[in-house]
Amino acid sequence: MPADDGSPPATITPYPDGPYLVRGDFALTDQQGNELPLERRTIALCRCGKSRMRPFCDGTHKLIGFKAPSGPEPWPGA
Amino acid sequence: MAGRLIELPAPRGPLSEQLFEALAGPPHTRLACPGLIEPSDALADEDLQLALYVAYELHYSSIRGVDESWEWSPSLLSFRGALERPFEEAVAELVPPAEAAELESVGAALQEIVARDPGPPLSRYVETQGTRERVLEQVVHRSAYQLKEADPHSWAIPRLSPRPKTALLEVQFDEYGGGSGERMHSALFAKTMAGLGLDPTYGRYLDRWPGITLATVNLVTNFGLHRRRRGALVGHLAGFEMTSSIPNRRYGNALRRLGYGEEVTHFYDEHVEADAVHENIAAWDLAGGLAAEEPEVAADILFGARALLQVEARWARHLMDSWERGETSLRTPLVPAAA
Ligand code: FES
Ligand SMILES: [Fe+2]
Ligand SMILES: [Fe+2]
Numbered sequence: 001m002p003a004d005d006g007s008p009p010a011t012i013t014p015y016p017d018g019p020y021l022v023r024g025d026f027a028l029t030d031q032q033g034n035e036l037p038l039e040r041r042t043i044a045l046c047r048c049g050k051s052r053m054r055p056f057c058d059g060t061h062k063l064i065g066f067k068a069p070s071g072p073e074p075w076p077g078a
Numbered sequence: 079m080a081g082r083l084i085e086l087p088a089p090r091g092p093l094s095e096q097l098f099e100a101l102a103g104p105p106h107t108r109l110a111c112p113g114l115i116e117p118s119d120a121l122a123d124e125d126l127q128l129a130l131y132v133a134y135e136l137h138y139s140s141i142r143g144v145d146e147s148w149e150w151s152p153s154l155l156s157f158r159g160a161l162e163r164p165f166e167e168a169v170a171e172l173v174p175p176a177e178a179a180e181l182e183s184v185g186a187a188l189q190e191i192v193a194r195d196p197g198p199p200l201s202r203y204v205e206t207q208g209t210r211e212r213v214l215e216q217v218v219h220r221s222a223y224q225l226k227e228a229d230p231h232s233w234a235i236p237r238l239s240p241r242p243k244t245a246l247l248e249v250q251f252d253e254y255g256g257g258s259g260e261r262m263h264s265a266l267f268a269k270t271m272a273g274l275g276l277d278p279t280y281g282r283y284l285d286r287w288p289g290i291t292l293a294t295v296n297l298v299t300n301f302g303l304h305r306r307r308r309g310a311l312v313g314h315l316a317g318f319e320m321t322s323s324i325p326n327r328r329y330g331n332a333l334r335r336l337g338y339g340e341e342v343t344h345f346y347d348e349h350v351e352a353d354a355v356h357e358n359i360a361a362w363d364l365a366g367g368l369a370a371e372e373p374e375v376a377a378d379i380l381f382g383a384r385a386l387l388q389v390e391a392r393w394a395r396h397l398m399d400s401w402e403r404g405e406t407s408l409r410t411p412l413v414p415a416a417a
Contacts, residue, residue: 015358015362016185016186016189016362017189018357018358019354019355019358021355021358021359039348039351039352040252040256040351040352040355041251041252041256042248042252042355042359043355044351044354044355044358051354053350053351056351056354057354057355058323058327058350058351058354059322059323059324059327059350059353059354059357060324062189062192062193062320062324063324070362
């Protein structure tokens with residue numbers, strides 16, 4: 001939902017073979033609802049599962065050869 | 079902090095001698111074009127790379143005793159052109175032409191290119207075996223670029239159409255600290271240097287940087303100053319961002335192993351997280367966006383990334399080879415050998 005100040009709503013974009021980039025007006029919280037401090041306006045959330053600073057991406061996806069398209073995967077999988 | 083001001087370094091041969099002598103005098107005079115320059119190894123030629131570095135530095139910094147209008151002096155520019163030619167040829171020799179299939183998805187091609195990085199495992203070596211002395215040397219080499227980190231890529235801003243321009247600015251906003259001068263990446267690097275007992279003054283170690291270190295900076299300045307190389311400039315940035323998170327984690331680990339705290343490792347820790355964001359934007363939105371809008375520069379985007387990796391590989395080999403011989407990789411050691 002757009003914030004009152006007119007900033008754009010959050011968008012989440014999976015990048016090819018890489019993380020989810022999150023932009024716009026959003027908060028990142030843990031399960032208790034505590035906000036995680038954010039160091040930058042655009043963040044990368046790990047999508048490969050192997051980052052050593054989850055939930056953020058740390059580039060490890062390149063070391064493990066993680067493959068995933070930006071759009072939805074074909075269903076049913078081959 | 080005051081504006082940048084460097085000292086003219088000591089010349090390393092006839093080209094730098096001729097250039098520095100002229101720069102000490104009034105602009106627009108007496109800088110004869112040096113004719114054909116044919117160094118046997120332009121990439122690591124001390125004289126050529128230093129002369130080119132100082133000619134380029136007029137665009138970044140004041141130089142003590144040098145009139146600032148030298149920057150656009152026609153005689154300086156033609157002298158500089160004579161230096162650029164052998165350098166550009168030497169770089170081009172290292173870079174194979176892009177294949178047609180690669181141009182169909184520049185983002186995917188960039189992923190392939192960085193996955194086959196030709197460089198030696200410098201960051202792994204530093205992480206696991208680097209002594210304090212060698213870590214300091216690596217930082218001193220890197221300060222040639224990191225104290226002006228992001229600046230040469232900013233020259234692409236006015237040359238890009240809206241989509242790639244927006245992507246570049248998304249990256250640069252972070253590089254320049256997201257609105258906080260203290261968090262500017264060049265400032266974080268200065269903090270690292272100070273924490274290591276090094277002098278973070280811009281240009282302080284110029285006399286110690288060997289030709290191949292100067293070449294790593296001259297490469298990006300060359301791309302940045304020539305609009306026709308905007309593709310290569312964008313490819314250079316993409317390649318840089320895409321080969322950053324993992325090595326920077328290792329450099330941070332090396333410093334932690336040597337007992338340094340967060341004020342020293344902050345630059346590296348920041349780059350693990352920031353460049354995990356930037357690499358995607360740079361490869362897909364910036365480089366991919368530019369290739370989509372200006373297909374005629376797509377091949378040069380890949381050239382820029384490959385040129386970066388080749389020149390960086392050559393630089394990294396220089397460090398590792400010097401250390402293997404038990405020598406300093408700088409022109410003069412940071413710590414004089416005990417008598
Ligand atoms: S997606 Fe980058 S480390 Fe997992
Ligand atoms: Fe940076
Ligand atoms: Fe970056």
